[in-house]
Amino acid sequence: MNFNLLKELCSVHAPSGNEIAMKEFLIEYIRSNQHDWRVKPLIIEGDGFQDGFLLVFGNPITAVFAHMDSIGFTVRYGHQLVPIGGPEQKSGYKLRGSDSQGEILCELEVSREEEISYKFSRQIERGTELVFDCNFREDQHFVQSCYLDNRLGVFNALKLAETLENGIIAFSCWEEHGGGSVSVLAKYIYENFKVRQALISDITWITEGVRHGQGVVISMRDRSIPRRGYLNKIINLAKTSGIPFQLEVEAFGGSDGKELQASPYPFDWVFIGAAEDNVHSPDEKVHKEDISSMINMYKFLMENL
Template identity: 25%
Template sequence: MNKELLKNMCSIYSPSGNETAIRDFIVNEIKDYVDEIKIDPLGNLIARKKGPGKKIMLAGHMDQIGLMVTFIDENGFLRFTNVGGLAPAITLSQRVIFENGIIGVIGSEKLESIKDLNLDKLYIDIGASSQKEAEEMVSIGDVCVYYSEPIIDDKKVVSQALDDRIGCFIMIEALKALKDSENDLYFVFTVQEEVGIRGAKTSAYTINPDFGIAIDVTTTGDTPNAKKMAVKLGNGPAIKVKDNSILCHPVVKNTMIKRAKENDIKYQLEVLELGGTDSGAIHLTRSGIPAGVISIPTRYIHSNCEMCYLSDITGAIELTVKLVESEFVE
């Protein structure tokens, strides 16, 4: 497990629509392991490892959720809107950082009841004393992200942006581990997933793969009073059956299960009642593409302290390698 690589990836500022920094980092990391690297007009990074067989597209999104400045008041406090899914209760009191390094804290107006808490009641305090001072530091339309130090020990990783830097990390490590493949592989690091799986839609149209695989996080049912769900940390990568955007194709799902069993890779099956991944766009591209998802069980998604187990990450890397290096089960 390359913990330093994972930590570095989780620390890079790259909200939806501004994925340049993480894309440049990934290019430098994978350039010696692929035959071609392209960046499409929307900003997706498409890395190809050539092979004689079917075209397989793997997708992990580079972007993270963020907060965009909409208004600066006379005292220098910033109002904002969401870029991706933000929960007010999680956002309150968080530290945030802008692309230029300015750090702020999320504060709240006086509330009569915590039930009144919503994003309209929150503001960003960057320590400015006036509108003029604040405007010298940030501008309308600037985006910040949660700011905290990633923590990785012998069992788990806790960080912001695991959704979906962990998927990108798994793709990178799988690419490094691959020797020869019977398939023609496209590792696609997508943009703007958090605001409508946009990058996967355009890149899948360009590649027109025979099969598509998204690698992303999923929620768990293993915390106190959690919604009943048969996914938990430590039980291996999850092979998705369905979510709100896709019913995974049986050829892809069954091939994942077969490869896991053949190689003694611990796995679990996932039925997610809400949410979606890049596969939701991939499978509807052109005349339709059989697609599925390898999911990483993750607690506290869309917070600054998303948590997953290293054992599940390792299992996902191994499953990805075994899945793409041979033929799919028709």
């Protein structure tokens, strides 16, 4: 599999609240490549969706949600930083951004009191967003980079789009910092297409129960709990697919699913994604076989749900 697109996605500056560069990248990619797809989708976007948008294929029954944003840091006063979401904080990490004075490549510093700041030759303008500098690596078995969570979920959605005949792909914002975009997208999807079942294209964790190279993860629960009837339907279909998968049970973590569950619309949802090591760091690591099984599982489920 060619991962050049994934490498590009990982390099796009799109921390929570400032997803516009990712939206523009994706819409340009979609318009440039959709002539090779099985079905040309309807692109629905605009001020009513803020920076989120939808791709609608054929007569949709199921929606796939993939969040575009990443974790990062906001410059406060002086050299202080404030986290965006939950980034790993370790002195020496390279951070990148820009302000009115130019491009920035600086270092994260963490004090003994666990206060975070940046090290740079000048003071960076307050409110500037900094993200991990992208160092994308690939070997025989793994890809490794910052922001595989959730650029890999977006990559999966784009690979799905190549053959999708009926369905919706929803690109959302703010997931890493509390959400707020999915409810707007869900309202439009339900009221205009009566779609009320969803898959969450996101990345989960390697744990004592989830291993590299054992297949895509179907999450039975995290901090939120999907409706068991829909979850069982997904698992039973997955068993018939012949595609490797693992089951996950966690007490923590969340996704766009929690916003769907909290919305006033009767959406069912299940989180399905590859698992990574080194979560929320510049060195997130995912097995290539798990990426393949994620893409194949989404194609299978969207044809059979």
